[in-house]
Amino acid sequence: MSFIAKIYEKILMSTKPEYMDSHEKINEFLAGKEDQTPKSIFKSFNFNGMEVFQFGNRKSSDRTIIFMHGGAYVNEINYQHFLYCWLLSRKLNAYVLAPAYPLAPKHSCNETFELITDLYKEYSDDNLIMMGDSAGGGFALSFCQYLKTIDLNQPDNIVVFSPWVDISMSNDYDSSNDPILGEVGLREIGKSWAGDLDTKDYRVSPLYGDKEGLAKTLIFAGDNEIFYKDIEEYVKNAPDVRLIVGKGMFHIYPLFPMPETFTSFKEIKKGIM
Structure with a gap:
């Protein structure tokens, strides 16, 4: 873990x-909790009543990314996500779409x-x-x-960071x-997000779904985060998945501006080529 990562960990623990x-x-x-309209300096468009933020230019890009933001299904997309999506568009020459989807x-x-x-x-x-x-990340897998x-x-590819693969939280944590x-x-x-579904339904907990025939998948996770055991379990039963483990790292560590982030970009480039 880099010195910068250690600083972020301490800040996050205090907040x-x-x-x-x-x-x-x-x-x-x-x-x-009330619904809030996220604000951003980045462009967006309305898609069936859902605001979708866009980064890069579709015509001149090599690929399109649909990025599903985290926040435990209750928190809006934020500037950490906006900046990361902007970086994705630059480093991967990608047209990135980040939908502000309905939340619990x-x-x-x-x-x-x-x-x-x-x-x-629309982009298939x-x-x-x-x-x-x-x-x-859990939603993307589901x-x-x-x-x-x-x-x-x-x-063509799936790339997820610290995905929430089991909202039933059935493991020991x-x-x-x-x-x-x-x-x-x-x-x-998790119960709120599942609504009428069982919390072990694959549509909310991809750990329990059929992983055969999915796209080539790259997963990043820190071995010091609460989801790590569940992510390991997901990978054991998924055929075309590569797990990259951040030793001593915390939840969604590749989204923070630090040395480990730029290493993860290199792995993403290799994984999607």
């Missing part, structure tokens, strides 16, 4: 949301599946990559399993070393 480790706080948070608790996964399916169809003839971090059930082609996430908050948020 970890209280609701991640408290039943009372998470219930208060969900009860008071006012919305559940079914609405987002419909919107992203329509968006995916491109050299297309499904990408996402955390909850968005969505690609879902594509098989509606006879749509797989993307220790969140004391995770500076971002906590088991208590995740369990309640």
